[in-house]
Amino acid sequence: GESVGLHLPTLSVQEGDNSIINCAYSNSASDYFIWYKQESGKGPQFIIDIRSNMDKRQGQRVTVLLNKTVKHLSLQIAATQPGDSAVYFCAENMRQAGTALIFGKGTTLSVSS
Amino acid sequence: NAGVTQTPKFRVLKTGQSMTLLCAQDMNHEYMYWYRQDPGMGLRLIHYSVGEGTTAKGEVPDGYNVSRLKKQNFLLGLESAAPSQTSVYFCASSTQGRGNQPQHFGDGTRLSIL
Numbered sequence: 340g341e342s343v344g345l346h347l348p349t350l351s352v353q354e355g356d357n358s359i360i361n362c363a364y365s366n367s368a369s370d371y372f373i374w375y376k377q378e379s380g381k382g383p384q385f386i387i388d389i390r391s392n393m394d395k396r397q398g399q400r401v402t403v404l405l406n407k408t409v410k411h412l413s414l415q416i417a418a419t420q421p422g423d424s425a426v427y428f429c430a431e432n433m434r435q436a437g438t439a440l441i442f443g444k445g446t447t448l449s450v451s452s
Numbered sequence: 453n454a455g456v457t458q459t460p461k462f463r464v465l466k467t468g469q470s471m472t473l474l475c476a477q478d479m480n481h482e483y484m485y486w487y488r489q490d491p492g493m494g495l496r497l498i499h500y501s502v503g504e505g506t507t508a509k510g511e512v513p514d515g516y517n518v519s520r521l522k523k524q525n526f527l528l529g530l531e532s533a534a535p536s537q538t539s540v541y542f543c544a545s546s547t548q549g550r551g552n553q554p555q556h557f558g559d560g561t562r563l564s565i566l
Contacts (some may be wrong), residue, residue: 348492371552382456382542382557383495390552428494432552439485439510440555442494 347446354452358416362429362443367410369431373440374403374414377426386414386427416448424450454478456558458543464564465533473528473561475543482548484526485510485555486518488539495542501526533565 352358364372370391375383387398389405389412396403402415412429426447430440459474475484482503487495487510497510501520515537517529526545530537540562544555 373554375557380559382544382559385554385556388552388554430494439497439500440495442487442496444492444494 348444349447349449351449351451352419354419354421354450356419358414358419358423358448358450360414360416360427360429360446360448362412362414364410364412364429364431366431366441367407371432372403372405372412373430374401374412375428375430375442376423377428377445379425383428419448419450421450421452424448456543456545456556458541458558458561460561461559462562464566465530466566467533467535469533470529470531471533472530473541473543473563475526475528475558476524477526477543477545477556478524479545479547479556480523481545481556482523483546483553483555484520485544485546486516486526486528487542487544488512488537489542489560490539498528498541535565537563538565539563 373388374386376386377383387401387403389396389403400417404413426445428442428445430442456477485500486498489495496512498516499518501507504523507518519527540560542560544557546553546555
């Protein structure tokens, strides 16, 4: 089965709201996690990453939180904009295959104005 | 910045035909990957390479072959295409590291097998 998954397949928010996208992972040995954004017809675009020795990392309007106790990862987007509408994937490193990643199934974020 | 470039962008094949998907990166990355993405799914790893002249199997390697003759190029071949291989194929690359480097993706090749 999937090593990395997401709680909700879709999320709808109003412009200006904060969005939270969640992800659960099952491999406690994973030490690196990434969030990607994928727009229609495009490849995944790197948003932010976090290593297992961290609990939180912030970027521009985005924050990733890692809870290793319950194997949970979340992506917070502040002041969500229509341009944030996309599919968001979390991924973890697949240690047994070098640097390759295991992806979850994705959450579709829809932002209405 | 070109980044990761995939060709072709679209292709339709008949069952049993063969073809090669091309991936080129200009970031001098050591690692390269081929994934497939099916509707409503995340990406699944087909094959990957940790350096020029090396390749390894991923999660779903059956029916595909790869070659990495040059550091900047990673080729994915379908020897005898099957309808189950209808998918969007993504190539990615990353710098050398212990799994702690983000992968950079191309925009995909949309392949239909009739």
